[in-house]
Amino acid sequence: MLTVVPQTTEAPALSNLSLTTQLSNSTMEGPRVLRLHRSCGDEHANFCENGGECMFPQDSDKPFCICPSTHSGTRCLFFSDNSRSLPELEQLIGISFGVLMLLIVLGIIFYFCAYKRCIKSAPLIKSAPSETSV
Incomplete structure (x- = not known):
């Protein structure tokens, strides 16, 4: 019988908890992260209505809209009354x-x-005296 023991390695401890990197010319650079979406560009500039922000999700080639709180729908076409x-x-x-x-x-x-x-x-109401009283 063959048993497999998983090997784990511990990540090196960070001496500085800051997420910025100082470059050699004394400028600060923010952390490099993988974007979860990319902007639509000029071909889909008017895809989203009513102030929605157009973007392509990481796992899709179809444009997607991030709508403001006042609108909803796939292209932000529907007014959503959130007042009540x-x-x-x-x-x-x-x-x-x-x-x-x-x-x-x-x-x-x-x-x-x-x-x-x-x-x-x-x-x-008092009853009237009867007329036949003796």
Whole structure:
């Protein structure tokens, strides 16, 4: 039976935690990273609408739009009203329902208090003496 033991090597420790490189002519250079996208160029300059930024993803040859928060869609054509999100709308409905229930309960309490007050203050109708009394 053959067993394979993976060999690992430890990366050398960095003496400086800075991600910039100092060149010989005393200028600072930022870190070199692999771009995840490239710009569209002139052939797709008007691909994205409404202020969207056109770019090609790393794994695709089709242009892609990064839309501002006010628009959405593959080419930023659709206006998206983010002024009322779903949780805010649900809160508005819940608060409205709660206020309506409170008004109904207060109306019922007011009705019964007024009804009770009318019963106490109004004398009962006395029956008229009968004409056939002896």
